[in-house]
Amino acid sequence: MRHYVYILCLAFVVQIPTTMQAAEQQEIEQIKTELLLLKKQYQEKLELLEKRIQQAEKQVKKAQISAQRAENVARTAAAPKQTTAPTSNSDNSFNPAFSVIFSGVYAAYDEDPEEYRIPGMQLGGESGLAAEGFSVEHTELVMSANIDDKFYAKLTYALASEGSEVITELEEAFMETTSLDDGMKVKLGRFYSDVGYLNSKHGHSWDFVDQPLVYRGMIGGNYSDDGVQFSWLAPTDLYTLVGAELMRGDSFPAGGINDDEFGVQTAYLKLGGDWGTDHSWLAGISFWRGDLEARMGGHAHGEESHEEVVHMDDEHAHGAAADSAVFSGDSDMTILELVYKWAPNGNPTDVNLQLQMEYFQRDEDGLVWLEETDPLEMTRYKTDQSGYYLQGVYQFMPQWRVGLRYDRLDIDTIMDGLAGVDEEVLEESGLEPEGNPDRWSLMLDWSNSEYSRFRVQYNRDNSFGITDNQWYFQYIMSMGAHGAHTF
Amino acid sequence: MKQLFLLAILLGFSASTIKAELRVLTCEPEWKSLVEELAGDKVNASSATTGKQDPHRIQARPSLIAKARRADLLICTGADLEAGWLPLLIRKSGNADIQPYAKGYFMATDHVLLMEKPEVLDRSQGDIHAAGNPHVHLDPRRILEIAKALAEKLQALDIDNSTYYQERYQDFELRWNKAIEHWQQKAATLKNKNIITYHRSWIYFQDWLQLNLISTIEAKPGIPPSSGQLAKLIKQSSATEVEVIFHAAYSHAKSAEWLASKTNIPLVTLPYTVGGLDNVNDLFSMFDTSINLLLEATNK
Numbered sequence: 166m167r168h169y170v171y172i173l174c175l176a177f178v179v180q181i182p183t184t185m186q187a188a189e190q191q192e193i194e195q196i197k198t199e200l201l202l203l204k205k206q207y208q209e210k211l212e213l214l215e216k217r218i219q220q221a222e223k224q225v226k227k228a229q230i231s232a233q234r235a236e237n238v239a240r241t242a243a244a245p246k247q248t249t250a251p252t253s254n255s256d257n258s259f260n261p262a263f264s265v266i267f268s269g270v271y272a273a274y275d276e277d278p279e280e281y282r283i284p285g286m287q288l289g290g291e292s293g294l295a296a297e298g299f300s301v302e303h304t305e306l307v308m309s310a311n312i313d314d315k316f317y318a319k320l321t322y323a324l325a326s327e328g329s330e331v332i333t334e335l336e337e338a339f340m341e342t343t344s345l346d347d348g349m350k351v352k353l354g355r356f357y358s359d360v361g362y363l364n365s366k367h368g369h370s371w372d373f374v375d376q377p378l379v380y381r382g383m384i385g386g387n388y389s390d391d392g393v394q395f396s397w398l399a400p401t402d403l404y405t406l407v408g409a410e411l412m413r414g415d416s417f418p419a420g421g422i423n424d425d426e427f428g429v430q431t432a433y434l435k436l437g438g439d440w441g442t443d444h445s446w447l448a449g450i451s452f453w454r455g456d457l458e459a460r461m462g463g464h465a466h467g468e469e470s471h472e473e474v475v476h477m478d479d480e481h482a483h484g485a486a487a488d489s490a491v492f493s494g495d496s497d498m499t500i501l502e503l504v505y506k507w508a509p510n511g512n513p514t515d516v517n518l519q520l521q522m523e524y525f526q527r528d529e530d531g532l533v534w535l536e537e538t539d540p541l542e543m544t545r546y547k548t549d550q551s552g553y554y555l556q557g558v559y560q561f562m563p564q565w566r567v568g569l570r571y572d573r574l575d576i577d578t579i580m581d582g583l584a585g586v587d588e589e590v591l592e593e594s595g596l597e598p599e600g601n602p603d604r605w606s607l608m609l610d611w612s613n614s615e616y617s618r619f620r621v622q623y624n625r626d627n628s629f630g631i632t633d634n635q636w637y638f639q640y641i642m643s644m645g646a647h648g649a650h651t652f
Numbered sequence: 653m654k655q656l657f658l659l660a661i662l663l664g665f666s667a668s669t670i671k672a673e674l675r676v677l678t679c680e681p682e683w684k685s686l687v688e689e690l691a692g693d694k695v696n697a698s699s700a701t702t703g704k705q706d707p708h709r710i711q712a713r714p715s716l717i718a719k720a721r722r723a724d725l726l727i728c729t730g731a732d733l734e735a736g737w738l739p740l741l742i743r744k745s746g747n748a749d750i751q752p753y754a755k756g757y758f759m760a761t762d763h764v765l766l767m768e769k770p771e772v773l774d775r776s777q778g779d780i781h782a783a784g785n786p787h788v789h790l791d792p793r794r795i796l797e798i799a800k801a802l803a804e805k806l807q808a809l810d811i812d813n814s815t816y817y818q819e820r821y822q823d824f825e826l827r828w829n830k831a832i833e834h835w836q837q838k839a840a841t842l843k844n845k846n847i848i849t850y851h852r853s854w855i856y857f858q859d860w861l862q863l864n865l866i867s868t869i870e871a872k873p874g875i876p877p878s879s880g881q882l883a884k885l886i887k888q889s890s891a892t893e894v895e896v897i898f899h900a901a902y903s904h905a906k907s908a909e910w911l912a913s914k915t916n917i918p919l920v921t922l923p924y925t926v927g928g929l930d931n932v933n934d935l936f937s938m939f940d941t942s943i944n945l946l947l948e949a950t951n952k
Contacts, residue, residue, distance in 0.1 A: 311752065317743060344748035348721050398721050398746045404714030437714025442702055445713045506711075510704035512902050513711075563876045614875050615736070616775060644775070647735040650711040 261310030264645030285598030290385020348398035360451035420460035490594035494531010545585030679728035703927025730759030778872025791856035850899035900924035
């Protein structure tokens with residue numbers, strides 16, 4: 166087109182001169198004919214192009230019509246004939262469902278977190294405080310899928326760092342049956358025990374940055390071990406689940422069990438239901454008993470240095486000695502759980518409230534000795550410990566939640582008047598109770614979507630006689646498969 | 653402990669011996685309504701969610717696990733709508749019949765074509781569903797296809813009553829086709845009207861009645877709108893003539909109300925599903941009410 170206009174202009178300019186010579190006239194005629202020719206050629210080309218466009222349009226329309234027809238045919242066709250892949254409610258379209266959960270925390274304390282202790286309790290597992298300053302917590306890799314029509318399996322693998330070293334932890338690796346029917350299920354492998362309410366929950370689904378003191382003191386975070394679980398769900402409208410577990414007993418709060426037996430046995434009963442559409446509840450009682458052989462204390466992460474400083478000076482020794490104390494004997498624990506949730510019309514999208522409490526009671530009876538003492542310092546250890554936490558988490562508008570929690574522990578250890586009890590050894594082991602540890606926690610979190618969450622938390626912690634103000638900022642991000650909305 | 657255990661077993665026996673009817677658990681109330689249309693009193697159906705609950709968001713509550721435990725047939729939407737809780741519910745139920753693709757497992761979206769299957773699966777696009785948009789029950793033509801497949805499922809599960817289910821399906825098909833025709837005639841004036849919805853829950857409804865979706869209040873599925881998104885919507889709705897804003901009874905109404913008040917566009921709360929509004933008790937009244945409400949709003 167542009168050429169055409171250009172030539173037209175050129176022709177016009179050429180026509181302007183008033184003194185026209187014959188030769189020029191001829192030239193003009195020639196140009197005119199050339200122009201006409203060009204015009205004709207362009208017109209032809211344009212027509213051709215127009216035709217092509219029309220054809221293309223026709224084809225598009227044809228395609229649309231045939232697509233519409235195909236759709237109509239597909240719609241009216243019977244279901245089995247359908248060619249599209251079936252969709253389902255699997256955790257993900259991929260097999261297995263895969264997700265990675267990132268978490269990091271910034272922590273600030275008045276007291277040195279390395280000195281944290283609960284006097285009267287042997288701390289172990291993951292009961293240490295998050296490191297001061299900013300640090301990446303566990304990074305969890307989760308994979309799960311149905312193995313076949315009869316089995317399901319799940320792997321939870323955690324990456325964490327200890328100084329410059331990266332450590333890995335097999336949190337869960339289990340298989341479970343899906344088709345025993347009549348509500349029966351068997352689970353085999355390594356898994357989080359189903360005792361209590363929070364024990365089976367991974368860190369990223371907690372409502373606070375840290376575990377309640379009862380979990381920190383008596384369980385060491387979560388009790389995960391190798392074993393087998395049997396459970397049966399009753400065919401009643403009232404949710405009634407009974408279960409029992411036989412565990413190897415290798416991990417805290419068990420530890421060092423004989424290889425040829427199940428050192429820990431648990432049993433639990435859980436009931437639950439709804440009141441109308443707005444309220445739902447869960448209540449449970451769990452029993453945990455272990456025949457422990459040489460349970461070691463010590464925190465799993467970043468707490469190694471303690472063992473070296475045991476005898477440095479009195480104050481340090483007092484704080485850290487519990488790590489070098491070893492316990493053998495019977496441990497019996499009973500856990501009560503109560504959970505209540507409210508949402509208007511049962512729709513938690515805008516606002517909802519969750520109240521929960523757990524009560525722990527534990528008896529331990531056996532021997533405690535201090536490692537690397539010569540002659541061996543040993544004592545009878547008999548203790549009756551209990552504790553509870555109460556918490557409420559309220560979502561006051563979409564994305565925003567606020568939570569309040571109160572923790573308390575009561576530790577009653579026989580310090581004298583019982584044969585074999587050596588008060589001094591107990592003191593040195595850090596197993597002498599000091600008052601009643603308690604703690605208040607306040608948290609606020611914001612979730613952009615179901616997959617991302619930021620949280621700030623303040624703790625007023627009285628675990629060991631000194632009030633410690635603890636501040637946390639935490640992020641939790643999960644990518645991959647859709648997380649499960651557990652009750 | 654022991655007494656409780658025995659009690660539970662006794663209750664279990666008494667419950668499993670009276671098995672005259674099929675126990676059906678549906679994830680959403682629209683499927684409860686559909687199965688009742690197709691099976692009448694041969695089924696004892698209950699729905700895991702009500703019309704006032706967001707089916708994306710609920711939890712695998714103990715009461716639902718207990719119901720799943722005894723279900724002979726599980727009817728859900730599928731296509732990841734219930735991805736947050738259904739897999740867990742199925743797993744915890746200890747019920748072999750309702751495991752994925754077992755005999756008592758029925759996902760509605762397995763039997764119709766889905767729209768909006770995302771080309772790129774990336775969560776930066778919000779809580780999208782890999783298989784496509786799952787809100788298929790708002791297209792009555794798709795309901796009919798699902799009904800057909802469900803009728804076949806019922807016949808296979810309960811062979812004794814097979815002819816009964818067949819007859820009921822034929823009767824339903826007749827009534828439903830008549831209703832579709834009636835709705836289409838009635839809603840003819842709605843054709844090409846510009847609308848704004850809260851979530852992309854109505855795309856099948858729009859597609860059926862040829863409504864013109866200008867925008868959704870949520871910029872991305874599952875993420876509440878920011879103030880920037882709301883400001884953009886005000887601009888957009890003044891540039892194009894938006895006739896009506898509508899949202900589901902269960903969705904976060906505040907931002908929709910705010911937008912409606914700023915733009916003077918009528919806001920309508922549609923039932924979205926059976927039980928979403930008080931007078932909506934079945935699939936027929938769900939479409940009746942939705943169309944009536946939209947006609948009322950656009951005639952003002």
